[in-house]
Amino acid sequence: xxxxxxxxxxxxxxxxxxxxxxxxxxxxxxxxxxxxxxxxxxxxxxxxxxxxxxxxxxxxxxxxxxxxxxxxxxxxxxxxxxxxxxxxxxxxxxxxxxxxxxxxxxxxxxxxxxxxxxxxxxxxxxxxxxxxxxxxxxxxxxxxxxxxxxxxxxxxxxxxxxxxxxxxxxxxxxxxxxxxxxxxxxxxxxxxxxxxxxxxxxxxxxxxxxxxxxxxxxxxxxxxxxxxxxxxxxxxxxxxxxxxxxxxxxxxxxxxxxxxxxxxxxxxxxxxxxxxxxxxxxxxxxxxxxxxxxxxxxxxxxxxxxxxxxxxxxxxxxxxxxxxxxxxxxxxxxxxxxxxxxxxxxxxxxxxxxxxxxxxxxxxxxxxxxxxxxxxxxxxxxxxxxxxxxxxxxxxxxxxxxxxxxxxxxxxxxxxxxxxxxxxxxxxxxxx
Ligand code: UD1
Numbered sequence: 001x002x003x004x005x006x007x008x009x010x011x012x013x014x015x016x017x018x019x020x021x022x023x024x025x026x027x028x029x030x031x032x033x034x035x036x037x038x039x040x041x042x043x044x045x046x047x048x049x050x051x052x053x054x055x056x057x058x059x060x061x062x063x064x065x066x067x068x069x070x071x072x073x074x075x076x077x078x079x080x081x082x083x084x085x086x087x088x089x090x091x092x093x094x095x096x097x098x099x100x101x102x103x104x105x106x107x108x109x110x111x112x113x114x115x116x117x118x119x120x121x122x123x124x125x126x127x128x129x130x131x132x133x134x135x136x137x138x139x140x141x142x143x144x145x146x147x148x149x150x151x152x153x154x155x156x157x158x159x160x161x162x163x164x165x166x167x168x169x170x171x172x173x174x175x176x177x178x179x180x181x182x183x184x185x186x187x188x189x190x191x192x193x194x195x196x197x198x199x200x201x202x203x204x205x206x207x208x209x210x211x212x213x214x215x216x217x218x219x220x221x222x223x224x225x226x227x228x229x230x231x232x233x234x235x236x237x238x239x240x241x242x243x244x245x246x247x248x249x250x251x252x253x254x255x256x257x258x259x260x261x262x263x264x265x266x267x268x269x270x271x272x273x274x275x276x277x278x279x280x281x282x283x284x285x286x287x288x289x290x291x292x293x294x295x296x297x298x299x300x301x302x303x304x305x306x307x308x309x310x311x312x313x314x315x316x317x318x319x320x321x322x323x324x325x326x327x328x329x330x331x332x333x334x335x336x337x338x339x340x341x342x343x344x345x346x347x348x349x350x351x352x353x354x355x356x357x358x359x360x361x362x363x364x365x366x367x368x369x370x371x372x373x374x375x376x377x378x379x380x381x382x383x384x385x386x387x388x389x390x391x392x393x394x395x396x397x398x399x400x401x402x403x404x405x406x407x408x409x410x411x412x413x414x415x416x417x418x419x420x421x422x423x424x425x426x427x428x429x430x431x432x
Pocket of ligand 1: 023026097123124125126127128129130131169170171172173174195199313314336337338
C-alpha cells in the first residue's frame with residue numbers, strides 16, 4: 001500500500017494547476033449511457049474514481065477510452081449496445097457514486113440492476129431519494145440478494161413518465177441521477193429542492209448539448225421536458241473546486257505565495273470569504289487565485305457546512321487543519337454527514353487540540369504540529385492530513401493514500417512542483 005512521506009516547513013511558492021472536477025466527471029461519464037453516439041469529455045481528471053467508472057461502464061458493454069487521441073485528460077465513451085446493464089457489487093463497494101448509473105440505465109435500456117451501496121466511513125449514505133424519485137416516474141423497483149432491480153413501465157418496455165418530485169433533503173447525486181432519468185422520460189418533470197452545486201449545472205450543460213430540454217439547473221427548481229433520444233457531443237468538465245480549495249489552504253497553511261491556476265473562483269465563494277475573514281490574503285482573478293499568508297497571525301473563525309453555495313462539507317477537514325494554525329477557537333459544525341470527523345484523532349496525534357461533541361468540533365489554536373505516522377480514512381480526511389504535514393515539525397508518514405488517489409490527481413507531484421517535500425513510497429515499512 002502506498003504511503004506519502006512529508007517533511008514539513010517549506011512555504012509553497014509558484015503556480016499549481018487545478019484538474020477537472022471528479023464530481024462533475026463521474027455523472028458526465030454516466031450521462032454517456034443516455035445515447036448510442038460517441039460522447040467526448042475534456043478535462044477529465046486522472047484519478048482512481050474515474051478508472052473505477054471506466055471499469056463500470058466497460059463491464060456493461062460500453063467502449064471507454066481514457067486518454068483518447070493521446071490527450072491525457074480526454075475521454076471517449078460510446079455506449080452502442082449495453083449488453084449487461086448491471087453495476088456489480090465489486091465496483092459499487094469501492095465507489096458509491098456508481099449509483100449514478102441507475103437513472104440513465106433505466107432511461108436508456110428500460111432496466112437496471114445496481115448493487116445497493118452500503119454505508120461508508122463518513123456515514124450511512126442511503127439512496128432512498130433516488131429510489132423514491134424513480135418510483136414517482138413509474139419505475140418498478142425490486143430487491144434481490146443485495147441488488148436493486150429497476151424496470152421502466154410495461155416490464156421495461158415503456159418510457160419513464162414525467163413527475164413532480166420534491167426532494168425531502170437536498171442530494172447532489174440524487175438530483176443528478178434523476179435528472180438523467182427525466183431527460184428521456186415522457187412529458188414534463190419538475191424537481192423541487194434540488195442541489196445547486198456547480199457539478200449539477202455542469203451535468204445539465206452536457207445533457208443540453210446532447211439534446212435534452214432542461215431549465216433551471218443551478219437553482220432549486222429544475223424543469224425537464226423529456227425527449228425521445230439524445231445524441232453525442234463534446235463537453236469540457238469544470239475545474240475541481242475542492243482541489244482548488246485544498247490548494248488555497250496549502251498556500252495559507254505553509255505561509256507561502258501560491259498561484260492556484262485553472263480554477264473557477266465563482267465556485268469558491270464561501271471558502272474565499274471565510275479565508276479572507278481569517279486574514280489570508282487572496283487576489284482573485286478570472287481563473288486563478290493568488291494566496292499569501294505568513295505576515296500576520298491567522299484569526300480563528302467558525303464554519304458550518306451546508307449545501308452549495310454554503311461552506312462545502314468536502315472542505316471541512318482541510319479547513320480544520322488550517323484552523324489548528326489560527327489564533328483562538330474555531331467551532332466546526334458538520335451538517336451534511338453524520339460521521340465526518342475521522343481526521344480529528346489523527347490531527348490530535350500530530351499535536352492539534354480538537355474536541356468533538358456530536359456533529360461539532362472545537363479547534364483550539366494555535367498548536368505547533370509534530371510529525372507522526374498517521375492513517376488516511378477517507379478522501380478529504382487524507383487531504384487534511386497532507387495539509388497538516390506541510391507545517392508539522394519533522395517527517396510525517398501517511399498510510400493508505402489510496403484514499404487520496406481516489407480524488408486528487410498526483411497531488412504529491414503537484415505539491416512538490418511548488419516546493420513541498422513530499423514523496424510517495426511503495427511501502428516504507430516493508431510490509432506487503
Ligand atoms: C456528493 C459528493 C460528495 C459530497 C456530497 C455533499 C459526488 C460523487 N459526491 O455526494 O463528495 O460530500 O455530495 O456535498 O458528487 N441522503 C439521503 N438519501 C439519499 C441521498 C442522500 O438521506 O437518497 C443524505 C446523505 O446521507 C447525506 C445528505 O443526504 O446526509 C447529502 O448527501 P448527497 O448530497 O446525496 O451526497 P452524495 O451525492 O452522495
